[in-house]
Amino acid sequence: MSSSRRAAPQATLREGLVVSAHGRHCVVETPEGERVICHPRGKRLTVVVGDRVRWLPSQDEGVIERIDERRNLLYRQDEVRTKSFAANLDQVLILVAAEPEFSEHQLARALIDSPGFQEFGLHHIDPMQLAAYMPDIKPHVAECRFYNCTHLHEPGCGVMAAVESATGAGGISAHRYKIYSDLFAELTGGG
Ligand SMILES: [Zn+2]
16 A cells, blocks of 8 residues: 555654753754754653754744664762763763862762763773873873783883882872772773
8 A cells, every 4th residue: 555644744853962951941953053942842851961862843943852872871860860961971070079078089989889870881981091081190101011001910011100109290199090990990890
């Protein structure tokens, strides 16, 4: 049957990137750079900044029909509910109040143990690139004898040498090195 009963003309979905989200409304930027206020169709669809969406123009607003698959999602979770903040992140800057005592290590364990962190997806980081994400460790990687050094046990490792001479400027504190090795173990599934 060539009946067109089920082939109702479907308006073409347009692509867009959510650049801001306020409750049920958000601003979607088109590939052409045009910005359109949109709202998601249906209550179940929750969009966050960073979402790539498909939307339909509707008078002077747009209706988001669906969200493309997210590479990652940053959210906060407590006993009661989950609040999503952003999706498809390339980089996260974490700010921590410095009082009463700031524990980098706690933070690093929190940069892992919380479901939100897992979901956010530290796991997309190649463990061999981890050192590049830690500004105090990164410069010493160039001093390693082996290009594929994990900085955990190799001879001639510039990172381990910098930990041993941590008192000097540009050294790596034992504490920071511990964070590095813990994260490395998490990323490689060693734990
Ligand atoms: Zn090394």
